[in-house]
Amino acid sequence: MPELPEVETIKRQLNQNIRGKKIKKVEVRLPKIINCPASVFEKNIAGKSIKSIERKAKLLLINFSGNYTLVIHLKLTGQLILTSKTAEPNKYTHVIFYLDSQKIFFNDLRQFGYIKLVKTDEVDNLIFKEKIGPEPLEKDFTLKTFKNLLKKKKKSKIKPLLMDQSFIAGIGNVYSAEILFLSGVHPERKAGSLTKEDIKKIYGNIKKVLLEAIKHKGTSVDTYLDAYGKKGKYTLKLKVYNKAGKLCVKCGTKIRVIKQGGRSAYFCPKCQK
DNA sequence: TATATTGTTACACC
């Protein structure tokens, strides 16, 4: 499941490899993935060069010459794979970008992901409309900022709150579970019940876990692959996510799973209070 | 063969 570290990994890899290169042709195999007729899509992208690639929350932005930007969300099972000219698409390849000597596949098993063609100067507008919260790895995301945000959400349960993109950007089910485990905080605690120490720990672990995950090129619990088609190695570092019934690495208690808002929340009943 | 799973969003409820 691509969250901030996975999207950041793809962003860095694409910047290293395709910045400045030209898109020769686009092939849209599944029209519902894009937000306009394929002819319009192709017309505005083909022949244009890639200026830069950015990340905002879990969104990947590819900026082109000619002032158009592709806004890409990978949702649950999306992939952007940079391959050779001769690589073959699979049945989940829905859009293909052709470069001079490479291809980029947009693959998505569940077809929830999207690629939107947007005028570059309208991207900020679009992101503003999505009400995306602060970027946790930015310098201005301080402990004080975090405390103040929590004050406004005293009645919310902490795990769904960390996953709320309008509260804080880029955190999903995997990393919220890991952050709370390392902080010793139970996923059902209300924001208003957290002590100063709890808040400090959660704040520190948000930065720590996300940075560590980027270092390992993300987590592959589902179909996630990086831009080179490789799995993320943070999967090996996971302590609670997807570990129901396994033994806690700290205390040996069985990891439990509960439902929160219809989603699985994994935690250690002894280490997380 | 039916069901659970999975993130996000839209929408209903209180």
Next chain:
DNA sequence: TGGTGTAACAATAT
């Protein structure tokens, strides 16, 4: 109004 719950989306594993 904010917090919570549910359906829908699609494909797969069980």
